[in-house]
Amino acid sequence: GEDVEQSLFLSVREGDSSVINCTYTDSSSTYLYWYKQEPGAGLQLLTYIFSNMDMKQDQRLTVLLNKKDKHLSLRIADTQTGDSAIYFCAGVSGGYNKLIFGAGTRLAVHP
Amino acid sequence: ETGVTQSPTHLIKTRGQQVTLRCSSQSGHNTVSWYQQALGQGPQFIFQYYREEENGRGNFPPRFSGLQFPNYSSELNVNALELDDSALYLCASSLGYEQFFGPGTRLTVL
Numbered sequence: 001g002e003d004v005e006q007s008l009f010l011s012v013r014e015g016d017s018s019v020i021n022c023t024y025t026d027s028s029s030t031y032l033y034w035y036k037q038e039p040g041a042g043l044q045l046l047t048y049i050f051s052n053m054d055m056k057q058d059q060r061l062t063v064l065l066n067k068k069d070k071h072l073s074l075r076i077a078d079t080q081t082g083d084s085a086i087y088f089c090a091g092v093s094g095g096y097n098k099l100i101f102g103a104g105t106r107l108a109v110h111p
Numbered sequence: 112e113t114g115v116t117q118s119p120t121h122l123i124k125t126r127g128q129q130v131t132l133r134c135s136s137q138s139g140h141n142t143v144s145w146y147q148q149a150l151g152q153g154p155q156f157i158f159q160y161y162r163e164e165e166n167g168r169g170n171f172p173p174r175f176s177g178l179q180f181p182n183y184s185s186e187l188n189v190n191a192l193e194l195d196d197s198a199l200y201l202c203a204s205s206l207g208y209e210q211f212f213g214p215g216t217r218l219t220v221l
Contacts, residue, residue: 004153031208042113042201043154043212088153092208096167098144099203099210101153 002026002093006102012109018076020105022089027070029091033099034063034074037086046074046087076107084109113137115204115213123219124192132187132216134202142166143185144210145177148199160185192220 035043086104114137146154156169160179174190203210
């Protein structure tokens with residue numbers, strides 16, 4: 001069935017790069033997304049990648065997609081304290097753009 | 112700021128009661144989806160409305176129902192509330208493949 005898995009926690013030093021990983025089971029996902037959620041807030045769409053792409057770069061964010069292994073990653077360059085949040089990857093399932101989310105990765109940035 | 116608004120921000124109900132949550136979509140977006148996010152989990156898809164018709168439904172019982180209005184705003188109704196319905200309820204509006212979320216309504220069922 002549809003499933004998205006993420007590691008639960010990542011701690012990085014300010015200024016370093018962060019890499020958040022995600023695996024998914026639904027190979028028919030046409031788009032894969034990364035959302036950010038700060039405490040007590042809704043979800044902010046960070047970036048997305050179409051399934052026929054291998055990589056997408058958007059300022060400090062780089063998304064890598066390995067379709068063979070069904071693996072998606074989000075790299076944040078020069079991580080700042082404002083990047084501390086929970087990051088969700090999500091795939092699209094079904095003909096009506098139903099999003100399937102992972103449990104989220106909590107990113108903690110320390111000085 | 113996504114332009115998607117939800118009301119109320121917080122709500123406390125007791126078991127067995129009914130609740131209505133509201134969502135105002137981003138201008139021009141004709142599709143709205145609702146998600147339930149329990150504490151410490153990722154959002155779970157409840158249903159989606161496209162041009163006032165239910166377009167898809169997740170694994171939620173019929174006591175979860177919805178409406179979409181001609182201006183594309185939407186309501187989520189939950190009847191016979193249970194303790195496990197306590198969660199953050201998120202709506203997302205979309206025109207194509209990007210879904211933009213509102214800030215959510217935190218529902219607590221006592």
